[in-house]
Amino acid sequence: MHYGYGYFEEDRLKKSGDLKLWRRIMIYVAPRWLEVSGAIILALVITGCSLALPDLIRRAIDDFIVNSQLDSAARLAGVSDLALIFLVLLVTGFAAHFLQVIILEWTGQQIMHRMRQDLFSHMLSLETAFFNRNPVGKLVTRLTNDIQNMHEMFTSVIVTLFNDMVRIAGILVILCLMNWRLALLMMLLIPVIIFNTVLFSRLARLAFREIRTQLARINAFLQEALSGISVIQLFARERDTLRRFGELNESFLQRCFYQIKIFGLFMPMLELLSAVAVALIIWYGGGQIIRERMSMGELVAFLTYMRLFFQPLRDLSQKYSIVQSSLASAERIFQLLDTVGNLPVAAEPKRAAAIRGGIEFDRVTFGYGKAQPVVKELTFRAEPGETVAIVGATGAGKTTIINLLERFYDPDRGRIRLDGIDLQDLAPEDLRQQIGLVMQDVYIFPATFRENIVMDRAISAQRLNEIIAAAQLSGFIRNLPAGLETRIGEGGQDLSAGQRQLLAMARVLSRDSRILVLDEATSSVDTETEMLIEKALAATMANRTSIIIAHRLSTIRRADRIIVMDRGRIVEEGDHEALMAENGVYHRLISLQNGKNGGG
Amino acid sequence: MARKLLLNSAQIRKARKAGRVLMPIFRKYRTRILLGFLALLGVDLLQLLIPRVIKSAIDSLQYAGATGASLLRHGALIVAIAGAIAACRFVWRYLILGFSRMLERDLRNRILEKLVELDRPFFNRRPAGEIMALAGNDLTAVQMACGIGLVSCVDAVMMTGAAIAFMAYIDPKLTLLALAPMPILALLTGLLTALLHKRFSRVQEQFSRLTEFSRSTLGAIRLIKAYNQEVAQTGYFDKMGRDYVKNNLRLAVVQGALFPFSTMIANFSLLLVVYFGGRLTIVGTISIGDFVAFMSYLFLMTWPMMAIGWVTTLFQRGITSLDRINRVLVEEPAVREPAVPLPMPQSNQLLVLRDLTFGHLPAAPPVLNGISLEIKPGFTGVVGKTGAGKTTLCQLLARIYPVADRQYFWEDIDVNRLGLREVRSRIAYVPQDTLLFSDTIEANIAFSRPGAAQQEIEKAARLAAIHDEIISLDKGYQTRVGERGVLLSGGQRQRIALARALLTDRPVIIIDDGLSAVDTDTEHRIIANFREWLPGRTCVMVSHRVAPILEADQIVVLADGGIAARGTHRELLVRNRFYRTIHDHQMSNPGTGD
Known part of the structure; x- marks a missing residue:
């Protein structure tokens, strides 16, 4: 076995600059400028309050505590006054901080919501081929975890970043005012800090990307193992599955260790630099005091401000992990948003005045990949109101015809027309509006039975009951614990394959489309039920164009015309009697079903 | 009343059950954890030495004749200590954070081990998206709690304890005063975290619902397209997203109060030190060097105090998530294995x-x-x-x-x-x-x-x-x-x-x-x-x-x-x-x- 299931190759992302990413993120932030500026103003208030505190302490020391010119009472009173100001600043700082957190959360959530919606609707607009290339698990990760990562950045980083810059600038100004010589000496440390941070950022970014890629692999594996759990158990492949999962997991651990090492090397670096700053203050600042160029209060204030100076830097590196992982997420999100569909949509789609339902395939050739085409030079017509059955061996290209008709894919060569209009000139939603499709695979949403049938339509209770009766579901629904409101799909009531097909039938009946396309719509339904559905369908199909793919003769016979396909080509065409008389492929298929040829 | 404020009994029960899952894993890596915490202890002790060096430098400046050479010695000592701290830091990060990742790996493997053992009735009950969230978000929460959360907690306790000891050595009364705001912090933190826990659970639930919805929608993309459901589905998604936003905000109100509140309390302690410590210095009970060193120790405590809120959040999340994981780990397959299976019949299969x-x-x-x-x-x-x-x-x-x-x-x-x-x-x-x-x-x-x-x-x-x-x-x-x-x-x-x-x-x-x-x-x-x-x-x-x-x-x-x-x-x-x-x-x- 060369590949694990759930395996996928994470695209090697091209190195798009951080700046470009930020610019795109800012496009989302811009509409929220009011909230953001509010948060920034609050940031100024918070910074102001926190920077004023050490200065208050300096004054307390220089003006009162070590000031031998004042008497004790005056010194004590001075300290009390400063303490009161201190208290006011504390409370203001708290209020501003709280308000800021709330505003940031609100803003961040709104932005993320917007982004999630954009991403979701963008994904839904992409063509079917895209979903063949990208496993669902990976796409879900983009919508949930990646967006979540970005949210972390919004609430805890963007304004904090501004916050920190204001704070650092403020500290430098204060230090310069107090003692410019010592302040200049301190600034010598800044290039070292920047170098450290930049180098670290590069390495950390890489490490995070590795971790994320591996995590996505683990998720994809788990996703597929979960959906295939019964197969794994049936064939006793538990141990093997666990082994492969363990390997993925182990490799994830190794990547985590790499990241831990990077962080373990760089994070203490900053603490070391902060200690160097303290040592410089003691040595050089102390010297200044000896030369009486500096007061004791100033020295203490220096020590405090340096601590305040390094605090955001330490925060910065801590928050770096958040920024790193969210930029990686942003990159993937935007990459997905930039993925454009391959199905061109007409700029000015044509609208047929009244759709009559005539379908025409004109020398259509199509293949899913570069591999050989699945349908070749296909030409046929279905007149308005006509019922056409398509028969042929599996793999003959029957379902592909439907994929093309629904415009899930465009033909490589040739044209498909609806009432004479090329499908590519129609708006896809207008086209699909006209087609009621029942697919081989019936998808059930985790929702109620009713929601699964009517979906986004508004249908009267009476009409819904008629539909359910026609789809032979009345008896089944009556026995459900909550009737139509029973939840089905994952986590809800289990449905058999046949019941699911009946549900799909009800779905199509509720759409009332001009064209009916049934792809093996009743293959899992018992014959008796099928007969009843056919009766209901016959009434529905009366004046509609219908295309039916089926194996069962009883279903095929009803068609006005039968198209027999073999390996992507039409080999026979005509009604049942004519084709039987022809004694060709169709005749053989039918005799097999009747068991007349059962000897061989 | 007070008990209700701190931790409710359900949470304690959950934490205890959670502990049972983690115990064997902790035992497995005990040497690693022990060495890691030793390194952490080293960091804390060395950190406490630095204010002592600062104190002696300042006192020499104020009272005795400090020289350029003695100041340089003080500076060099500080850098040397900081170098040793950096080395110890690397060691604990490597050992303890590494441990948390190993724990994550072990738990993740165990989840799948359990899943392949469980049968249909379980999977009918639990949507795949929910299980995916378990191995994703929930596992991360547990890893965070057992890694950085645990370290911060131990660090906070050691640091606080040592800082208090050093402070008490300078002046016991001033120490008591400086610590007076602590009980308020503990009480309020307890109250808020209980609320936080509840709101966080709701957010997590909403998140897995969002995950499940996108999974099922994207899985049914052909149906969505054929039935022009793009707009309707985006509408549902929007509604769920808004709900998610709302619950996140409710969470943020609690979380937002927690952190600034701890900051304020920490600064309030500083205020008390300036006010009362200043007096003591003025009347000459303590030296100016003591006063500065006292503040340095208080600063050392600031981070642990501020971290209380954060660490509690981490632990809350960790416990909630571990509980969710645990609920799957204790599941048993509906089809039971007999205690002593009989040998299979040899003859043909009737x-x-x-x-x-x-x-x-x-x-x-x-x-x-x-x-x-x-x-x-x-x-x-x-x-x-x-x-x-x-x-x-x-x-x-x-x-x-x-x-x-x-x-x-x-x-x-x-x-x-x-x-x-x-x-x-x-x-x-x-x-x-x-x-x-x-x-x-x-x-x-x-x-x-x-x-x-x-x-x-x-x-x-x-x-x-x-x-x-x-x-x-x-x-x-x-x-x-x-x-x-x-x-x-x-x-x-x-x-x-x-x-x-x-x-x-x-x-x-x-x-x-x-x-x-x-x-x-x-x-x-x-x-x-x-x-x-x-x-x-x-x-x-x-x-x-x-x-x-x-x-x-x-x-x-x-x-x-x-x-x-x-x-x-x-x-x-x-x-x-x-x-x-x-x-x-x-x-x-x-x-x-x-």
Whole structure:
């Protein structure tokens, strides 16, 4: 076995600059400028309050505590006054901080919501081929975890970043005012800090990307193992599955260790630099005091401000992990948003005045990949109101015809027309509006039975009951614990394959489309039920164009015309009697079903 | 009242249960953890030395004659200590954060180990998206709590303890004053975290609902498109997203109060030190160096104090998440293994059902009711209306759902007394829903028997009448199947699944409508192949079409969970109206089937 299931190759992302990413993120932030500026103003208030505190302490020391010119009472009173100001600043700082957190959360959530919606609707607009290339698990990760990562950045980083810059600038100004010589000496440390941070950022970014890629692999594996759990158990492949999962997991651990090492090397670096700053203050600042160029209060204030100076830097590196992982997420999100569909949509789609339902395939050739085409030079017509059955061996290209008709894919060569209009000139939603499709695979949403049938339509209770009766579901629904409101799909009531097909039938009946396309719509339904559905369908199909793919003769016979396909080509065409008389492929298929040829 | 404010009993119970899951893992890595915390202790002790050096430098400046050389010595000492701190920091990060990742790996492996052991009833209850969230977000929360959370907690305790000791050494009364705001902090933190916990759970739930919704929508993309549901689905998603936003905000109100509040309390302590410590310095009780050192110690405590809120959040999340994980880990499969399994019968596979009754829910009417049936080696066909219980019958035979005692026998032994693995390993079951993995066709077929020779794989594929189609593909057996087998037709997928089952060469094969998408011609070839392959084996086939089961040794007609009729094709044509009806309808000349 060369590949694990759930395996996928994470695209090697091209190195798009951080700046470009930020610019795109800012496009989302811009509409929220009011909230953001509010948060920034609050940031100024918070910074102001926190920077004023050490200065208050300096004054307390220089003006009162070590000031031998004042008497004790005056010194004590001075300290009390400063303490009161201190208290006011504390409370203001708290209020501003709280308000800021709330505003940031609100803003961040709104932005993320917007982004999630954009991403979701963008994904839904992409063509079917895209979903063949990208496993669902990976796409879900983009919508949930990646967006979540970005949210972390919004609430805890963007304004904090501004916050920190204001704070650092403020500290430098204060230090310069107090003692410019010592302040200049301190600034010598800044290039070292920047170098450290930049180098670290590069390495950390890489490490995070590795971790994320591996995590996505683990998720994809788990996703597929979960959906295939019964197969794994049936064939006793538990141990093997666990082994492969363990390997993925182990490799994830190794990547985590790499990241831990990077962080373990760089994070203490900053603490070391902060200690160097303290040592410089003691040595050089102390010297200044000896030369009486500096007061004791100033020295203490220096020590405090340096601590305040390094605090955001330490925060910065801590928050770096958040920024790193969210930029990686942003990159993937935007990459997905930039993925454009391959199905061109007409700029000015044509609208047929009244759709009559005539379908025409004109020398259509199509293949899913570069591999050989699945349908070749296909030409046929279905007149308005006509019922056409398509028969042929599996793999003959029957379902592909439907994929093309629904415009899930465009033909490589040739044209498909609806009432004479090329499908590519129609708006896809207008086209699909006209087609009621029942697919081989019936998808059930985790929702109620009713929601699964009517979906986004508004249908009267009476009409819904008629539909359910026609789809032979009345008896089944009556026995459900909550009737139509029973939840089905994952986590809800289990449905058999046949019941699911009946549900799909009800779905199509509720759409009332001009064209009916049934792809093996009743293959899992018992014959008796099928007969009843056919009766209901016959009434529905009366004046509609219908295309039916089926194996069962009883279903095929009803068609006005039968198209027999073999390996992507039409080999026979005509009604049942004519084709039987022809004694060709169709005749053989039918005799097999009747068991007349059962000897061989 | 006070107890209610801090931690409620449910949370304590959860934490205790959670501890039981983690204990063995902690024990496994105890050396690593111990060394890590030793390094952390080193960091803390060394950190506390620095204010002492600062104090002595400042006092020498204020009271005794400090020289340039003595100041340089002080500075060098500080840098040296800081260097040692950096080394210790690297060590604890490597050891403890590494441990948390190892714990994450171990737990993740354990989750899957449990999942592959659990059976259908569990997966019917738990949507896949929910389980995915368990192995994703929840696991991360646990890892964070056991890594950085644990470190911060231990660090905070050690640091606070040591700082308090040093402060008390300078002046005990001032220390008491500086610490006075602490109890308020503890009380309020307790109150807020209880609330936080509740709101966080809701956010997590909402998150998994969002995950599940996008998963099911994207999985059904063709339906969405065909039915123009893009706008409607985006609308639902929007609604869920807004709900998620709202709950996040409710969480943020609590969380937002917690952190600034701790900051304020920390600064309030500083205020007290400035006010009272200043007085003490003025009256000469403590030196100015003591005053500065005191503030330095208080700063050392600031981070741990501010971290209280953050660490509690981490632990809250960790406990909530661990509880969710634990609830899966303690699940047991519904089909139980007997304590002492009897040896498997040696002779041919005779399966006997005696008055078999089964329902998914005790309250609902049973799906199968009083089925008595002997399935001898040979070919048994099963027909019946949709919902008659055909699939359930297959699933019970294949031991996917539990059966009551003395209702299902192999030869004359109750299956409940046989080893589950042994029984399952004798049955090849082809379920109604075809599931292939995104892997090569060859790997998909060989999935059932790793290491099978190419010849054997091809033999199985020929038997399932799919070999010719596979080799006509560009890459033949090496063609990759798209996710969920998108690029193959329904019939092709069914036959690959059939080949996969046939490759196992197990004595009993159960095919639940596994040829529904296969065309008549191919189906006929498969049945013909079966005839040569069947002798000595037992085959049960559910079918909606009469053609494949015409020659079955016995055909069972199911209706409403019971057996309506049983016999050969000819017998049933005479005896059973339902069988006759479907037969006539499927054959070309209605009414002449008899």
